[in-house]
Amino acid sequence: MNYPFVIGPIVLQDFTSEDELIDRCKEWNLLSNTATKPKTYLYKGYGLTLPCEIVGYVDNMTVVVQFENKQQHCIHPSYLKEMQTASFGQRGATASDTANPVDEVEEEIAELAEVAEVAKEIPKKAVKAKKQVVELPEDKLQMTAIVKEFTTVPNHFSDNDDEVIIYEGVSVEGHDLALDEVWSSHSATLKKLELQVGDRVSFEAKVVAKKLTQHPVKYKINNPAKMKKTTT
Known part of the structure; x- marks a missing residue:
């Protein structure tokens, strides 16, 4: 019917x-x-x-x-x-x-x-x-990136905005992915690293196509693990 x-x-x-x-x-x-x-x-x-x-x-x-x-x-x-x-x-x-x-x-x-x-x-x-959507691998990826910006986005379920980090200069080991920029939540775990704009970091994470609210960043890294500052 x-x-x-x-x-x-x-x-x-x-x-x-x-x-x-x-x-x-x-x-x-x-x-x-x-x-x-x-x-x-x-x-x-x-x-x-x-x-x-x-x-x-x-x-x-x-x-x-x-x-x-x-x-x-x-x-x-x-x-x-x-x-x-x-x-x-x-x-x-x-x-x-x-x-x-x-x-x-x-x-x-x-x-x-x-x-x-x-x-x-x-x-x-x-x-x-x-x-033109990038084909994203399903598995976690080994990545490096540079911290570009700390910002916030509205959270309609909370009185406080969500804190996020925007990264640039993204490189994925073993893959030729044109990601340009990615973002992640500025979690309590990441805050312990005391990251600053310009820091180069390496980490493992799964990348998903999810646009950051009010920002032209198309891809999110979910639950970045083993993140550390690096000089290379």
Whole structure:
């Protein structure tokens, strides 16, 4: 059975890993800050309650969910979050009981028309960008880099911003990866090293494609281990 209300994505941005999916859902307030696994959501509308999972996104304001019949649908993350509440849809229930399903479909299509128009404008750019994504190894890598900057990024689940480090001059042993810059959390462990801008460091870490909020840094190093200062 196909659902007539579905607005499928013209260009779907995939998650590079389950970790990115979890992080993105936290940014969209669709997972708690302590969650370690993705979850199934409920799509409510047109007299239906359908389980669905998030499989990608068009942009930061449009997530893509997939129903059990494999149809994919664009939706605003805040709207999807609202659907998870028990009270969703109760307001105006009397009117909706007699509403024409076709009218409901047309209403949602109108609400998401802007999303569809934006998606139409970016397919070529998005496909080109996707082709240029660096193929990242799954294993931990031996790396060297130079500390470029200490900064902070907003954390919507905390009163304090998250502290991060941006690195430049990145080199990966045994791989020819054009990473340019990477970033990591400025964890308590790293703070013990008392790093300063300009320090060259070596470490082991897994690299994932995750853009730093409000900064043009595309790749993150997860849980850097054995980090030490080096002069070469």
